[in-house]
Amino acid sequence: MRGRGSGRRAQGSLAEGAGAGLRKARVLAAVMEETGAGFRKELVSKLLHLHFKEDKTKVSGDALQLTAELLKIFVIEAAIRSVRQAQAEELGCVDLDQLEKVLPQLLLDF
Amino acid sequence: MMEEKEGAEEQQRFSYRQRLKAAVHYTVGCLCEEVASDKEVQFSKQTIAAISEVTFRQCENFARDLEMFARHAKRSTINTEDVKLLARRSNSLNTMSETGHRLQCVRMASLWHPQF
Numbered sequence: 001m002r003g004r005g006s007g008r009r010a011q012g013s014l015a016e017g018a019g020a021g022l023r024k025a026r027v028l029a030a031v032m033e034e035t036g037a038g039f040r041k042e043l044v045s046k047l048l049h050l051h052f053k054e055d056k057t058k059v060s061g062d063a064l065q066l067t068a069e070l071l072k073i074f075v076i077e078a079a080i081r082s083v084r085q086a087q088a089e090e091l092g093c094v095d096l097d098q099l100e101k102v103l104p105q106l107l108l109d110f
Numbered sequence: 111m112m113e114e115k116e117g118a119e120e121q122q123r124f125s126y127r128q129r130l131k132a133a134v135h136y137t138v139g140c141l142c143e144e145v146a147s148d149k150e151v152q153f154s155k156q157t158i159a160a161i162s163e164v165t166f167r168q169c170e171n172f173a174r175d176l177e178m179f180a181r182h183a184k185r186s187t188i189n190t191e192d193v194k195l196l197a198r199r200s201n202s203l204n205t206m207s208e209t210g211h212r213l214q215c216v217r218m219a220s221l222w223h224p225q226f
Contacts, residue, residue: 037140043133047166048188050130051173057180058187066193067172074168075138078161079145079153086151093152099160109199110168 039068078106134169135162172196 041064048059048067059067079094081102086094138161142153179192 037137037144039134039137043130043137046130047134047169048173048176050127051170052177053174054177054181054186056186057177059176060187060189062190063176063188063193066190067176067196070172070193070197071165071169072141075141075161075165076145078164079142080149082153082157082161083145083149083151087149093154094146094157095154096156096160099157103164107164107168 037072039071041065041068044068044071074106074110077109078102081106131162131166134166135159138162138165 044064044067045059082094082099085098085102139158142158142161146153175196176188176192179195180186180188
């Protein structure tokens with residue numbers, strides 16, 4: 001692996017950067033496809049831009065995908081912790097009471 | 111006349127915001143449904159709406175922080191290093207096993223690993 005890496009470096013850092021980006025993107029894509037639902041990149045972009053203070057602020061494609069992933073984790077954490085709370089209270093339905101109990105710690109953890 | 115125009119603009123901003131909230135609500139609903147069927151429980155509609163509201167507000171925190179991180183690094187384009195900073199508290203996060211793996215990937219995805 002190391003030998004291949006140094007060989008590629010000889011081609012120029014630009015090519016290596018592109019190759020690295022492609023590999024990273026493939027790994028990321030594989031992880032993203034694991035579960036069905038998720039936040040679309042365009043939605044995440046609009047959500048972020050809604051709150052930027054500067055007009056010139058932009059977001060890279062990779063950063064958008066990662067943010068989408070982070071948001072997904074946030075939602076799933078909220079959902080799963082609420083479920084755990086409901087299970088602890090021996091309830092079959094997750095209601096606002098259960099969410100309210102787990103929300104403070106969730107927000108602190110993020 | 112000016113007041114009418116301002117009123118219309120205000121209305122447009124409000125509708126745009128509402129549309130974004132609705133889009134978030136839809137995705138949150140889908141994710142909760144996946145969790146619900148996996149854990150064999152049900153979420154009340156109000157719970158899904160509440161998670162959706164919190165998520166929408168969390169986006170504001172994320173956006174502000176990301177913009178500040180990039181600006182601190184003297185960039186106007188937010189990159190993966192900034193997102194990684196956003197997830198910094200996740201080190202102490204006692205995540206459920208389902209999300210622990212995903213968080214690990216978020217942290218790793220923003221690093222440069224030659225073997226990838």
